[in-house]
Amino acid sequence: MKRKLIILLLIWVMFIFQSAVFSRLEFLAATPNLLLILTVSVGFMQGKTEGLMTGFVSGLLIDLFYGDLFGFYALLYLLSGYFSGRFSQIYFDEDVKIPLILVALSDIGCGFVIYVFRFLLRGRLDLTGYISAVILPEMVSTVLFTIVLYRLFYRINHSLLEKEKKGRHSLWIRD
Amino acid sequence: MGSFRKGSEMKKKLEFGDKGRNLLVVMIIICIGLMFLTMTTDRVPATIRSAAGTVVTPFQKGVNEIGKWFSAQISGFQDVQKLSEENQALREEIDELTLKNNELVQNQSELTRLQELYNVDKKYSEYPKVAAEVISKDPGNWYSSFVVNRGTKDGIAVNMNVLGRGGLIGIVTDVGEGWAQVRSIIDDESNVSGMAVNTSEPCVVTGSLLQMDSGKIFFSGLRDSDNEVTEGTSIVTSNISDKYLTGLLIGYVSEISLDANNLTKSGTIIPAADFRNLREVLIITELKSTKEEKD
Numbered sequence: 001m002k003r004k005l006i007i008l009l010l011i012w013v014m015f016i017f018q019s020a021v022f023s024r025l026e027f028l029a030a031t032p033n034l035l036l037i038l039t040v041s042v043g044f045m046q047g048k049t050e051g052l053m054t055g056f057v058s059g060l061l062i063d064l065f066y067g068d069l070f071g072f073y074a075l076l077y078l079l080s081g082y083f084s085g086r087f088s089q090i091y092f093d094e095d096v097k098i099p100l101i102l103v104a105l106s107d108i109g110c111g112f113v114i115y116v117f118r119f120l121l122r123g124r125l126d127l128t129g130y131i132s133a134v135i136l137p138e139m140v141s142t143v144l145f146t147i148v149l150y151r152l153f154y155r156i157n158h159s160l161l162e163k164e165k166k167g168r169h170s171l172w173i174r175d
Numbered sequence: 176m177g178s179f180r181k182g183s184e185m186k187k188k189l190e191f192g193d194k195g196r197n198l199l200v201v202m203i204i205i206c207i208g209l210m211f212l213t214m215t216t217d218r219v220p221a222t223i224r225s226a227a228g229t230v231v232t233p234f235q236k237g238v239n240e241i242g243k244w245f246s247a248q249i250s251g252f253q254d255v256q257k258l259s260e261e262n263q264a265l266r267e268e269i270d271e272l273t274l275k276n277n278e279l280v281q282n283q284s285e286l287t288r289l290q291e292l293y294n295v296d297k298k299y300s301e302y303p304k305v306a307a308e309v310i311s312k313d314p315g316n317w318y319s320s321f322v323v324n325r326g327t328k329d330g331i332a333v334n335m336n337v338l339g340r341g342g343l344i345g346i347v348t349d350v351g352e353g354w355a356q357v358r359s360i361i362d363d364e365s366n367v368s369g370m371a372v373n374t375s376e377p378c379v380v381t382g383s384l385l386q387m388d389s390g391k392i393f394f395s396g397l398r399d400s401d402n403e404v405t406e407g408t409s410i411v412t413s414n415i416s417d418k419y420l421t422g423l424l425i426g427y428v429s430e431i432s433l434d435a436n437n438l439t440k441s442g443t444i445i446p447a448a449d450f451r452n453l454r455e456v457l458i459i460t461e462l463k464s465t466k467e468e469k470d
Contacts, residue, residue, distance in 0.1 A: 012234075015314065016231070016234050016235055016238050017238060018314040019311040019313070019322075020234075020235040020239045020310060020312075021238055021239075021241060023311065023313065023314055024311075024312055025245065026451060026452060030316045031312075031314060031315065031316055033314075033315070035314070047195070048195040049195050052195070053198075053202075061227075062314055062315070064223070064224060064227045065224075065227070065228070065231065065322070065356070066313045066314060066315070066318065066320060068213075069210050069213055069214070070210065070212065070213040071205075071206040071207065071208070071210040071212075071213070072206075072210055074206045074209070075203060075207070078199075078202050079203075082195070082199050085195070119384075122364075124363070124384075126385060130384070130385065133384065133387075133388065134317060134384065138315075138316045
């Protein structure tokens with residue numbers, strides 16, 4: 001329960017920072033996708049179900065405020081969370097390499113799907129243009145932010161685990 | 176050891192893997208259902224949106240202050256900050272004057288003509304306006320919409336026009352009690368019907384994501400058989416638009432070429448408004464539809 005509340009709080013904070021701070025810093029070439037970093041990290045650290053739900057809530061928040069098609073971002077983020085959750089078997093320490101790769105792949109995947117459904121279908125055919133103007137810059141800036149944020153999420157996860165361990169035999173700990 | 180591990184993994188898959196997959200399928204169906212629902216009923220239920228908006232926007236407003244502080248820090252040290260404040264004030268003045276000057280130049284040559292043709296009885300400085308502050312922007316990199324801190328309680332409604340430094344910024348697409356969402360004219364999905372100020376021929380002005388870095392937007396479908404429209408000609412909002420008030424400055428033609436059909440011309444426009452560092456905007460609290468009714 002506590003874990004869920006903390007994840008909800010994190011989604012909230014990430015959304016507000018992404019939309020009100022980072023999207024407005026002019027020196028960033030692209031806005032980092034903080035919600036995707038959170039979704040992928042939770043999925044990687046805690047498993048498919050948690051990643052999926054985190055992604056769903058994050059995406060829904062974007063849909064609520066900035067989406068035209070309610071449920072579109074929710075679906076994208078949910079799939080990202082589930083995808084990274086499949087790799088939770090190999091999660092064991094603070095190593096940032098695997099989450100970096102997962103974030104990069106998810107971000108490119110999301111970007112590609114957005115391009116196909118929201119741009120290509122409107123007759124915008126210049127795929128390479130969109131890759132170099134939007135998808136790649138966003139991927140780079142998201143990956144850079146992952147290096148910092150993953151550590152933070154890892155610490156939070158770890159301290160929660162410690163507390164749960166102390167309290168009772170935890171369901172969250174995988175053998 | 177290896178086979179033991181495999182065995183326990185398989186067991187886990189039987190117990191939990193299916194649960195995860197079932198949940199995945201259910202959630203995918205929910206999302207697709209939601210998409211269909213919004214496709215058929217037009218938009219997200221306004222009540223949900225505005226409820227969520229009232230919960231989120233105060234936080235965004237607060238964090239926005241932090242963002243401003245960051246920008247201020249980045250723009251320099253303490254003395255430099257003072258200078259930048261002064262610079263800000265001066266720039267605002269310049270913008271105001273540019274706006275006025277634009278109006279004057281436009282008016283001098285075109286006022287009588289436009290007045291005769293379109294019954295424009297007001298300059299756009301005379302429209303009732305509300306100043307608003309930008310509190311957040313689209314969190315992704317694909318769209319250029321933003322949220323401002325004024326809403327229904329300040330008299331804002333959907334389809335109201337938004338002005339910025341120098342010219343037209345966009346249009347209100349969604350509104351809540353204390354916030355409004357604005358889609359800017361440089362957004363890839365934005366379509367504005369405009370006209371060349373000297374010939375009054377209509378054209379369509381569209382935003383483009385790929386041109387965003389160069390700061391340009393496209394126009395197309397302009398009839399100009401006498402070659403009167405050249406680089407630097409002002410493009411303003413057209414009288415035939417049902418959402419945009421007539422005569423708001425969109426920008427200046429920067430490139431123009433004849434289309435393959437030999438009838439119409441298209442090209443690029445440099446928007447008159449400054450879309451970088453968008454902080455404050457003005458919302459015209461008069462809708463075109465109600466204005467026409469009044470007239």
